[in-house]
Amino acid sequence: MTTLQVDVWRGAQSGRYQRFEVPREANQTVLDVVTYIQRRLDATLAYRFACRVGMCGSCAMTVNGVARWTCRTHVSKVAHGGRVEIGPLANLPVIKDLATDMREFFDKWARAKGSLAPTATRRDDFARVPPDSPARAAATAGIECIGCGVCYASCDVVAWNPDYLGPAALNRAWTLANDVRDGARVERLRAVAGDAGCHACHTHMSCTERCPKAIAPTASIAGLKRATALAALKGEL
Amino acid sequence: MTARTQTNLWIAQRASAAVLALCVVVHLVVIVYAMRGGLSAAEILGRTRGNFGWLAFYGVFVLAAAVHAPIGLRAIAMEWLGWRGRSLSIALHLVALALAVLGLRAVWAVFAP
Numbered sequence: 001m002t003t004l005q006v007d008v009w010r011g012a013q014s015g016r017y018q019r020f021e022v023p024r025e026a027n028q029t030v031l032d033v034v035t036y037i038q039r040r041l042d043a044t045l046a047y048r049f050a051c052r053v054g055m056c057g058s059c060a061m062t063v064n065g066v067a068r069w070t071c072r073t074h075v076s077k078v079a080h081g082g083r084v085e086i087g088p089l090a091n092l093p094v095i096k097d098l099a100t101d102m103r104e105f106f107d108k109w110a111r112a113k114g115s116l117a118p119t120a121t122r123r124d125d126f127a128r129v130p131p132d133s134p135a136r137a138a139a140t141a142g143i144e145c146i147g148c149g150v151c152y153a154s155c156d157v158v159a160w161n162p163d164y165l166g167p168a169a170l171n172r173a174w175t176l177a178n179d180v181r182d183g184a185r186v187e188r189l190r191a192v193a194g195d196a197g198c199h200a201c202h203t204h205m206s207c208t209e210r211c212p213k214a215i216a217p218t219a220s221i222a223g224l225k226r227a228t229a230l231a232a233l234k235g236e237l
Numbered sequence: 238m239t240a241r242t243q244t245n246l247w248i249a250q251r252a253s254a255a256v257l258a259l260c261v262v263v264h265l266v267v268i269v270y271a272m273r274g275g276l277s278a279a280e281i282l283g284r285t286r287g288n289f290g291w292l293a294f295y296g297v298f299v300l301a302a303a304v305h306a307p308i309g310l311r312a313i314a315m316e317w318l319g320w321r322g323r324s325l326s327i328a329l330h331l332v333a334l335a336l337a338v339l340g341l342r343a344v345w346a347v348f349a350p
Contacts, residue, residue, distance in 0.1 A: 157316070160317070161316055190240055190241075191240075193240040193241070193244045194239075194240035194241075194242075194244060195238075195243050199247040200312075225247070228244050229244060229247065229248050229251075232241060232244040232245055232248060233248070237240065237241045237244055
């Protein structure tokens, strides 16, 4: 039986990598490896997961230096020479081992006004949104975000500017800016404009490169740049 | 600084970048074209002195650079040096002023007879 050498981050913000030997299995995912360690080798290992099928967005970690969703990342894709290094997501405080504190990540969604501001009441009819309208197409492009934090951990601007809202929150704001049912467009554009918002993006595209759902937050942020610039020129901002 | 002002800075930087892109291309093409058979300082001055076209072109070039560069430096100062606030704003206004004054002085020097 072949084994995999796994270096796993132990500790909080400061700590060290601990070596484990894990049996190699066919179709093994990185999450399988972490779960094996926690159940068979060291029950004190802290990590986070829920659905195991790429829906919930809770199992993202840094695998060989790259942020990935571990439940859908096969070991065969990332293990070089029978070794793999697994750490917590970057750009977030580490609580313990592989579990990060994601409060700031989600607080920034709220700061970017990432919730719908409804304009209709229960007495109104359903909104009819043509699927092929440009606004609906723009919203559809970004709507499948699972909030895993891979983009946020991969973003250079987040690392340099702690106030920056980040790719996920801005992508969410862009989907809502294209939602015809929403009534807070100008307030949201105001919330995502400027140094902490879309204008800080340098278009490095790490978020787009690494998003496991193949969303392009860079394109959403570019959309916000256009929309906020237009609003500023019209004097709405 | 309000988000609106920050957005206006972004618009100013993009607009000045568009101007600079055109100016740099014209500038380089003219250099390569004019230098084919060699060129002396006296010949250059002979073409630029009293020429309002070149005065306007390089005047716009300098002003676009004076707008564009400080806004880019602002992002670098904030991200790499953690420098923010009033002192940064003052420093960047001085950079803009220096670029504009030194650049326009040079433009005037090759225009004035």
